Structures are given as structure tokens and as C-alpha cells.
Amino acid sequence: MTVDPSALLPPAQHVLSTLEADGSRRWLYPRLSKGRLWQRRRIVAYVLMVVYSALPWLSIEGAPAFLFDLPNRRFTFFGSTFLPTDTVLLALSVLTIFLSIFFVTAIFGRVWCGWACPQTVYMEFLFRPIERLLTGRAGVGGAPRKQIAGWRKLAMYAIFVLLSLHLAQTFISYFVGVDAVKEWMWHSPAAHVAPFIIVLVLTALMMIDFAYWREQLCIIGCPYGRLQSVLLDRNSKIVTYDPGRGEPRAPLHKSQSLEVRAKAGSGSCIDCKMCVHVCPTGIDIREGLQLECVNCTQCIDACDDIMDMTHQPRGLIKLSSQAAIQGERTRVLRPRIAIYGALIAGLCILLATLVSDRPQADVTLLRSLGRPFMVLERGEIENTMRVKLTNRTDTPRAYAFEAVTSYGLRLAARTQHTEVVLAPGATITEPLHVVAPRSAFDHGRIDATLKVTDDLGWTTSLNWRLVGPTGPAQ
Numbered sequence: 001m002t003v004d005p006s007a008l009l010p011p012a013q014h015v016l017s018t019l020e021a022d023g024s025r026r027w028l029y030p031r032l033s034k035g036r037l038w039q040r041r042r043i044v045a046y047v048l049m050v051v052y053s054a055l056p057w058l059s060i061e062g063a064p065a066f067l068f069d070l071p072n073r074r075f076t077f078f079g080s081t082f083l084p085t086d087t088v089l090l091a092l093s094v095l096t097i098f099l100s101i102f103f104v105t106a107i108f109g110r111v112w113c114g115w116a117c118p119q120t121v122y123m124e125f126l127f128r129p130i131e132r133l134l135t136g137r138a139g140v141g142g143a144p145r146k147q148i149a150g151w152r153k154l155a156m157y158a159i160f161v162l163l164s165l166h167l168a169q170t171f172i173s174y175f176v177g178v179d180a181v182k183e184w185m186w187h188s189p190a191a192h193v194a195p196f197i198i199v200l201v202l203t204a205l206m207m208i209d210f211a212y213w214r215e216q217l218c219i220i221g222c223p224y225g226r227l228q229s230v231l232l233d234r235n236s237k238i239v240t241y242d243p244g245r246g247e248p249r250a251p252l253h254k255s256q257s258l259e260v261r262a263k264a265g266s267g268s269c270i271d272c273k274m275c276v277h278v279c280p281t282g283i284d285i286r287e288g289l290q291l292e293c294v295n296c297t298q299c300i301d302a303c304d305d306i307m308d309m310t311h312q313p314r315g316l317i318k319l320s321s322q323a324a325i326q327g328e329r330t331r332v333l334r335p336r337i338a339i340y341g342a343l344i345a346g347l348c349i350l351l352a353t354l355v356s357d358r359p360q361a362d363v364t365l366l367r368s369l370g371r372p373f374m375v376l377e378r379g380e381i382e383n384t385m386r387v388k389l390t391n392r393t394d395t396p397r398a399y400a401f402e403a404v405t406s407y408g409l410r411l412a413a414r415t416q417h418t419e420v421v422l423a424p425g426a427t428i429t430e431p432l433h434v435v436a437p438r439s440a441f442d443h444g445r446i447d448a449t450l451k452v453t454d455d456l457g458w459t460t461s462l463n464w465r466l467v468g469p470t471g472p473a474q
Helices: 036-057 087-108 111-115 118-134 150-176 178-185 193-213 216-221 225-231 258-263 298-309 335-356
Strands: 066-069 074-077 080-082 238-241 317-320 361-367 381-391 397-404 419-422 427-436 445-454 459-467
Touching: 036 066, 036 111, 036 118, 036 150, 036 298, 066 150, 087 111, 087 225, 087 335, 111 118, 118 150, 118 193, 118 216, 150 178, 150 193, 178 193, 193 216, 298 317, 361 445, 361 459, 381 397, 381 419, 381 445, 381 459, 397 427, 419 427, 427 445
Parallel strands: none
Antiparallel strands: 066 074, 074 080, 238 317, 361 381, 381 427, 397 419, 397 445, 445 459
């Protein structure tokens, strides 16, 4: 069914930059402005690409620099391994990350989106350049001026698939390690069906994202832009247009001088729309702060070029704040910045303290199920405890158990192991049978200490309570 566009009611306002008036998809082909800010972004982008691909291959003292080993629940950051028992550290780390996002956004706006987000980095500095190269728009951008040959499209999408496969394999190597990925690559998929399917799904998702969804992820899918209203304030750095200088807009005619324009009351903006043509999300920055703006600064580079061409000062579009544009004094230090900074500093100090004080092993004492104690033939009282031990180090360790007290305690002969050897990250639950003379119990209890020592001299002590009969022997 064909709908007459004239029969449609025009929207009261601009809805989406990727939506045509009839509701169809508007494909964006942004022009390219190679200004000073773009040059800096390109350096940052290439560095981030190298870091992303190289990190899984790096190791520190034999341990991977980064490894999120979900099956074994081991998380390694810069050679330090964290286990599921580090829930407090994990919670504090997540809280610190979120507060840091709030802090950076409150000061610099959406600098993450435009300079470091993987979506922007790979879209603008890897996939789009390849697309422009194969569609005849290398170095300038914009929509292709003629029909693209079939072989060029096929080559473009083939390269996109290979890049998506590389990104997917690199991503999964953060969770299983590069050795496992290399082994999977050189063996039949039938030998590792589940990982093969995961890589295929990730490759397909990345292909859909970078080849089809593109800027819509930033506009529709990502919630970060919608948080601007609470994360930004009037003093936050944003990409902004100066309406006081630029308005009213008027085209610049070849025979018209700047003096004539000034006398006519025209602003610096010549309404060339280059800021719109270069925007990767298709917005007009002159309409003010919008959630689609990712602070990529392409409009700044494009406008600066136009200002140079028309012999006007740069800065009609610039990194500034709403307060500065309206002539107010910009305050760098303000309550939310001070609060965020103090909280982040406190959390970092607490995290550093907790990490430095982490034990080399986790030791937990658990009382055995069933009877609380047992009376032996010779009248001695036996308690059974369970010690849960986790080796937190990256090397095998041997651990010895010893009951420490002045009441003549001893480990019963039926205790299977008084020494255990654990592999890195391994956990064992070992029963300990502790025997004490009946006379040692005071009101049915004895306070004792379990000492655990490893083969390198590390030691820890845990207090525990033995229970026994409260009355005299029968």
C-alpha cells in the first residue's frame, strides 16, 4: 500500500535524525572534516584499537593482564586475580566506575562517546573509511555520487565480515584466553561447537551493528545520551553553537563583504550547513544541546574551516558550556564535582587498602552436619569441623593445619589430611576431627584456634569453639 506523503501530518518537531518524514530510514553518509580535533581523535582511536587487540596477549609474571574467566570465576586485572569471594571489592569497583562516569561527564560532557566509545572508534575510524574507499568517497565522505559496482559492495561487506570476526574473537579471548582461541581456530568446529556458535553470534551482531544499525545505536539503543539531563549541568563542557555571534543566519554572496554583512545585521553563520553534513548522527548543532550529539567535534572542525575561508574568527561552534555561551561565569569547582571527587578518592583509597591487604588464601571454618560432638570410648570428646580453603595465589601451595590451645587438643588419627596441596585458584573443603579431654570443657565449650600455614611461610589463625557435654561423666 502506497501512502501519499502529502496526506501525512507533519510532525510538530524534529523526531529522529535518521527518520524521514514518511517514517522510512534515512541513511547517513557524513562528510569528513580533517581538522585539528579530528587528527587528535584519530590518534586516540588508533591507540585504543591497538590496546584492545593487544591486551589479551599481554601477561604479567606469567598471568594474563586481563582475563574474565567466567567458568572458573576468576577475574584477572593487571596480573592480580580476584575470586568470587571478593564481592566487596567487585561492588566497590563498580561503584567507582559509575561515579567516575558521572564525574567525567559533569566536567567534560560526553567525551567518552566521541573519543573513546568502541562504537564511535570503530565506526568512524575503521568501518566508514573502508566504506568511503570502496564507494569512491575516500578522504571526503558523503553519499556516493554514482551507482556502486557490485564487486565493490561485495568486497566491502567481505572486509566488514572479516573485521567483525576479528573483533568477536578478540572479545571472546578476554573471557577464555588467547591460547584457547588459537586452539579453536586451528581445529574443526565440531570439536568445540559451543564456542564456535558464540563467535558466530558475536560476529553477526557486530556485522549488524557496524553495517546496518550504525548511528542508531547511539541515538536509540544507548541509554547514556538520555542520562545527559541528570549528568550535565550548565557548566559542563559540551559542543555548542554561539547564537549570539552566529544569528541571524544569512548566506554569504561572493560579491558581499563582511562589512556589508555586519551593517545588514547578519551574524557570522553563513548557513552553509557543513556542521550538519559532517555530523555522524545527522543533527544540527545550531538547534542546541541534543541527546544525539556524541561530542565528536566534527562540526567544530567543519565550522572552523568555513570561518577560515570567510576570514572570520574561529569558535562559532566550540567546546564550551551553556553558562559561558550565555555570558555567565563558568565554575569548574562546584558542589557535584567536589562530592564526586571526594567519593571517588575515598573509594580508590579503600580499594587500594583492601587489595593490598588481601590474604593469600581464603580460610573458612564450618561446623559439620549432624551431631555437634561425639564421646569416644576413652571418654574423650570429638568435634568435627570443616575447613574450606581457597588458594588465591597463582602458584601451587601446600597448606598445613594445626589446632592451637592449652587444653591438650589434637587432630584425631582419622583426619584424612593435615596437609593439602592446592593448585592456583583451587578450593577444597576438608573435614577436621578434633579430640579434647572431657575435663577441658567449661560449661560445655572450649575456645580454640586453628592455625593454617603454607609452604612459603604465610600463616593465618581462626578462632573456633568446640562443644561438649555440660555435666559430669556417667
